[in-house]
Amino acid sequence: MRTLLLSLLGLTAALPAQDIVIYGGTSGGITAAIQAAREGRTAVLIEPTKFLGGLTTGGLGATDIGNKKAIGGLSREFYTAIGTHYADEKKWVHQTREAYFSKRPHGNAADEGTMWTFEPHVASAIYDRMLKAAGDKVTVVYGERLDLKKGVVKDGTRIVKIVMESGREFSGKMFIDATYEGDLMAKAGVSYHVGREANATYGETLNGVQVGHARSHQFKVEVDPYVKKGDPASGLLPGIEKEIPGPDGSGDRKVQAYNFRMCTTDVPENRRDWEKPANYDERWYELALRNVEAGEDRISWNPVGMPNRKTDTNNNFAISTDFIGQNWDYADADYATRAKIWQAHEDWQKGLMWTYAFHPRVPEKMRLAFQKLGLAKDEFKDNGNWPRQLYVREARRMIADYVMSEKNCRRTEIIDDSVGMGAYQMDSHHIQRFVTKEGFVRNEGDVQVGSKPYPVSYRSLRPRASECTNLLVPVCLSASHIAYGSIRMEPVFMVMGQSAATAAGLAIERNTSVQAVDYGALKERLLAAGQVLDFIPTAATGGAHGVDKAKLAGVVLDDTAAALKGFDSTGHTSPRYVGDGYRHDGNSEKGAMTARFSPTLPAAGTYRVAVSYSINGNRATNVPVTIRHANGEAKVLVNQKLKPAVDGLFHVVGTFEFSAGQAGWVEVANAGTDGHVIVDAVQWLPVKR
Known part of the structure; x- marks a missing residue:
């Protein structure tokens, strides 16, 4: 790997034409560069900032x-x-x-x-090592930014070269846009979309406005939205929209919220206390203060444990690190406007941390919780220990010949030209705050609906042939808003970057456009490189961490057989569980969710009853479980932080008498719980007396 800092030194030395020009040193850009070298191609990796890795090295350590x-x-x-x-x-x-x-x-x-x-610094070191192993085939250029007015020079549908603000030019045979914003794609004349499509556009159910689905990360108390409480004429507090959202499923140009994924620690000698920003404006935090005064007692962040007593701290609950509604102009903005939006996010999030930690209107219990953690002093030393990358969850999305949609995530539509797989749930953070007809604040836009792994189409990485024939887009790829919410994970961007470089190398080898790449040949190379192109995880075939219900003793009902009120969110990341996955409450709507398991028992007798759940540090310690048996009802509380005693899978809640048939049941609820509640399976095991 050769490293050039010419632009930072004020130089504009020319670089010989490369096989592949990669713009954007995100995780997807890095894997594209490494794969290009492994294909025997020369590549230049151009990163507009001074650091590589995007979010993977910028604070997002909880993958x-x-x-x-x-x-x-x-x-x-x-x-x-x-x-x-x-x-x-x-x-x-x-x-x-x-x-x-x-x-x-x-x-x-x-x-x-x-x-x-x-830890972020570990990710940086590993990326540096991987790039170094690529040798001189890869040149990394820092500090060069695409000229947004004249930065793409084309000959017909082919990009000839790209031009930086410094005047420096990079020419190549193939180009890859690996930025979070899609600037190269847009300036190359490729069609794209910003915001949410209507459900009708691609035959979806979870796209567009989603007031009905916006149950998680929601207000649990009534909060007055007006500058002067009870007086609409006084105007709205900052961050609350005047207009109410359109009908559910209707499209708009609004974008899900951004934040910074903070690396914090509770180690005193490595902890930097929260500081009050010099430009702190309390008006922006009045809504948060009113929220806690109205009874919000949840600790509004999600610190996921990283090695060495650090965290990746993310958004959680109604008012947290997501700066809702303040990023809508980011995608299409010029650099100066983006910088202002970026800085506003940083200022606001720093101010929120100080507010929750030290403001006298915040209850002591909450203040102490926020004081316990602070920025890790040994991370991001060149940036005041603050993450270097804003979490641009979504910006532009290409519109190609094929658009990935909810149907792909649900596997109701399967493509035959896979270049990798998505595996996360369909996920959107909140997009706006509005005032209900009752006069209180609500968040809108959050969607969390599970999906199994699914293949991503090669056609979603390449533009239409009429627009550009030597460009691939592995990050701002062709997907609807809700499908992108599943695809947009750093490991998937790495997969797509590698696949894009493989396709680019094949196009060069065969002197063809990216649209004319032979998929059979591409598939062969992807598999040879260790890519996973498709599989269907099932417990019966040993997929994931699932246990086949058929191999368990007694009568076992999985969550798919339960009568549900709520528990719409699904997961399969935390082992172990019965079947293909489990359900959870998203740590929200406490008291509103139940899952009732009603078995058909073959004979009357004594049964040991056990519930299954997957453990994690964010689980509730007091999950209420009700057992209806032949002699009445029993109620127990289950600590889902503790590993189940039976094979790490089942926790025994008791032994009871049951009648034959369907007279009994077991119900798991989330009333009064202090964390995420998991619903997986219930087992009735006959006990011989």
Whole structure:
């Protein structure tokens, strides 16, 4: 790997024409560059900032992916390297490896080989090592930014070169846009969309406005939205929209919220206390203060444990780190406007942390919780310990010959030209705040609906032939808003970047356009590179961490057989569970969700009753379980943070008499619980007296 900092030095030396020009040093850009080298191609990787890795090195250490078996190739190499790093006891400074894995953070297991949680500086070091191994085939250029007015020079439908603001030019045979914003794609004249499509556009149910689905990360108390309480004439508090959302399923140009994924710690000597920003404006935090004064007692963040007593701290509940509604102009903005939006997000999030930690209107219990953690002093040292990357969850999305949609995520439409797999749930963060007809504040836009792993089409990486024939787009790829909400995970971007470079190399080899690449040949190379192109995880075939119900003793009902009120969200990331996955409450709508399991028992008698759940540090310790049996009802509380005693799968709630048939049942609820509630399976095992 050659590294050039010419633009930072004020130089504009020319670089010889490359086989592949990659714009954007995100995770997808890095894997594209490495794969290009492995294909025997020369590549230049151009990163507008001074650091590589995007979110993976910028604070997002709690990797969201769903079923990890869907991830192969260079992406899996990266997470295997993470696992190898932390297998060394010397890398554990502030805690032991054993102590960390005893909590099974984010679904990690000590014997997994790969590891999916990590410190930012470790990710940076591993990427640097992987790029160095690529040798001189890859040149990395920092600090060069595409000229948004004249930055793409084309000859017909082919890009000839791209031009930076410095005047520096990069020419090549193939181009890859690996940025989160899709600037190269847009300036090349490729069609794209910003915001939410209507459900009708692609035959979906979860796209567009989603007031009805917006149950998670929601207000649980009534909060007055007006500057002067009760007086609409006084105007709305900052961050609340005047207009009410359109009908559910209708499209708009609004974008899901951004935030920074903070790396925090509770180690006193490594903890930087929250500081009040110099430009702190309390008006922006009045809504949060009113919310806690109205009775909000949830700790409004989600610190996921990383090694060495650090966290990846994300958004959680009604008013948290997501700066809702303040990013709608980001995607199509010029650099100066983006910088203002970026800085506004940073200022607001820093101010919110100080508010929750120290403001006298915040209850002491909440203040102490926020004071316990602070920015890790040994991360992002060149940026005041603040993450270097804004979480641009979604910006532009290409419109290609094929658009990935909800139907792909549900596997009701299967493509035959897979270049990798998505595996996360269909996920959208909130998009706006509005005032209900009753005069209180609500969030809108959050959707969390589970999906199994599904293949991603090669056609979603390439533009229409009429628009550009030598460009591939592995990050801002062709997908609807809700499908992109599943695809947009860092491991998948790595997979797509590698596949894009493989396709680019094949197009060069055969002197053809990216649209004319022979998929059979591409598939062969992808498989040879270790990519996973499709599989259907089932417990019966040993997929994921599922246990086949048919192999369990007694009468077992999985969550798919339960009568549900709520528990719409599904998961399969945290082992173990029965069947293909489990359900959870998203730590929301407490008291509104139940799951009732009603068995058909073959004979009257005594049965040991056990419930299944997957453990994680965010689980509730007081899950109410009601057992209806022949002699009445029994109620128990289950601590889902504790590993189930029976094979790590089932927790016994008691032994009871049952009549034959369907007279009894077991019900799991989320009333009064203090964390995420899991619903998986219930087992009735006959007991011989």
